[in-house]
Amino acid sequence: MESAIVIGGGITGFSIAYNLAKRGVKTTLLEKKYPSSGSTGRCSGGIRNQWSREHEIKLARESIKVLEKLSAELNFNILFRQGGHIILAEDEKSMNNLVKDTETQRDVNVRTEILNQDQIKRILPFVDITKIVGGTLNRKEGVCHPFSLLYGYQQSFKKLGGKVLKFTKAEKLDIRNSKVEGVKTNKNTFEADFVVVAAGAYSKELLKTIGINIQSKVLKTEILATEPLKFFIKPMVLCKPSMLFFNQTIRGEVIGGASEPSNEGYNLDSSLEFLRTFSKKLRNIAPPLRRVKVLRSWAGLQEFSPDESPIYGKTEIQNLYIACADSGKAFTFAPKIGEYFAELITEGQTSWDMTPFSLKRFEKKINQNH
Amino acid sequence: MSKKIYCRCEDITEEDILKAIDEGFDDIESLKRYSGFSTGPCEGKNCIMHVIRLLSQKKGLKPEDLRLTVLRPPVDPVLIDVLAGEE
Structure with a gap:
């Protein structure tokens, strides 16, 4: 053996x-x-299929197929919820890039929808639509409990x-x-x-x-969780170019980050700057969320190849x-x-x-x- | 059988904690992540000592031999609006 x-x-x-x-x-x-x-x-x-390069889009597509059957295979509830990912463009340049990506995705049978402001408003009624040019949505994507x-x-x-x-x-x-x-x-x-x-x-x-x-470069990335709330955010939301993202877990907590590349290294300390930056960005895009309380924050490492x-x-x-x-x-x-x-x-x-x-x-x- | 609640925020009982330890989640951080204690609004202030007592007994250790879980800021929940500051 x-x-x-x-x-x-x-x-x-x-x-x-x-x-x-x-x-x-x-x-x-x-x-x-x-x-x-x-x-x-x-x-x-986050389980995302909206990438720019064909080999990554294909790999994500196949991974999603595995996840769809994995709870049964493992006889363990992996808490995979396909609520979709919605990427919001805050400027025209980001929107053009998103549209270009949907074409690459379509070439490998990954269907990503292009949304206008009205469609976004219907899915995310709490978003200040004046800050958004448009967006894309892939309904197969989702969130799996790590x-x-x-x-x-x-x-x-x-x-x-x-x-x-x-x-x-x-x-x-x-x-x-x-x-x-x-x-x-x-x-x-x-x-x-x-x-x-x-x-x-x-x-x-x-x-x-x-x-x-x-x-490779190793960067610290911070993230936070809020108090649990009644379910109101179906997809994971990512904003470009600000890189603000948030989603709601099955427990009701809103988990989010602002992915600002920080100092290189292996430091895992939480910072007040992150809490402030995230809160400013979130309040700007989703004003009603200003009344939500942050419970905890933590940091992880992201390692980027060239x-x-x-x-x-x-x-x-x-x-x-x-x-x-x-x-x-x-x-x-x-x-x-x-x-x-x-x-x-x-x-x-x-x-x-x-x-x-x-x-x-x-x-x-x-x-x-x- | 009566239930002993260890974590009031997340409704976790002594039985839940014992079951998790038996399944092999027998270090304090793994136990937190598997059972979910200490992840509610109190962030462990009410439950961590109970869990440490139980886990140390099960492992034949003194409570002071176990570390606390890493504390996550803020100490108390804070509004997004307060963190964001003036508009």
Whole structure:
């Protein structure tokens, strides 16, 4: 029986681990803190299909198909609600970009509607329509509860014989003759046939120790939750270019952020500036929400690759695979990417072209520049 | 059987917490995320000590061996209007 180690107890790690176990691979997942302690447990849970590039739109489309059936497969309610995502354009330039994106999306059978002010007003009566030029809506998109999705995977993974080791930090990868043989942790050394590094923004420090340099930026992103309210916001709302976003959870809390790129680094402190910036932007677009109280705020890390698309696939080291630099998209892509990784690892290739996500795409660029 | 409410904001009972611990959510942060205690308007001010007592007993530890969950600002709920300031 083949064995694998997955490093990272976030949504990507768990999706890969579950799918490997499903294919009969003896899999152990290592998490340096507790499952969901990183960016997964800090994200908004948005599942988005409205991207600009074809390979990302397709991957999101396939991920949504997986999510639609996943509660039944895992026998666990992942709390996936397809209320759609509505992107509001605050200026003409953003509107033109959104319209262009809908054309790319249509080419790969993803139907996104273009909305005028009246249509937006009907869906979001509390929005100050004078601040909006227009928008787009994709009704297949939605929100999935990050903890439920992760715990669903975890439960099924364990039932299939998978092991989850929390508070176990991968410190070194054991490489011999350009082949990975195992992982040394703060507790034990583990041997395995395959190793997957899916440790989010913490992947690159581990990969650096074996000479794989991930050119990415790590940014702190803050987010908040309000008191629970009667259900009134069906879709997730994103505004461009201000990057204000908010949605309402099944519990009634409004979760939102303002995605202003902040200082680079691994700092996870909440700030008053974020609460103020978010509140100003929210009151500007949705004036009636001024009467809502903020309960709590927290921060997570977003790791951006040079082209703001994730890195998924093989490395120059035999049997070592990586999934990192997700650029804020891992939560949407994870359900499908777990299947692809399991296929890639057990069969050596995938039925789907993963090259647009490969680490190699950046090497090529460097060579061209020389 | 009578119910012991641990988290009044989210209606979470002793039974719920015990079940979560038995399912393997046996560190304080995982327990919070799985059961939902400490995520209501009081942000854990009313429930955290009860949960710490129970979890420490189950794990054979002293309550002071367990850490509090990370506190999330603001301390008390604040209106969007107040945070946004003057228009």
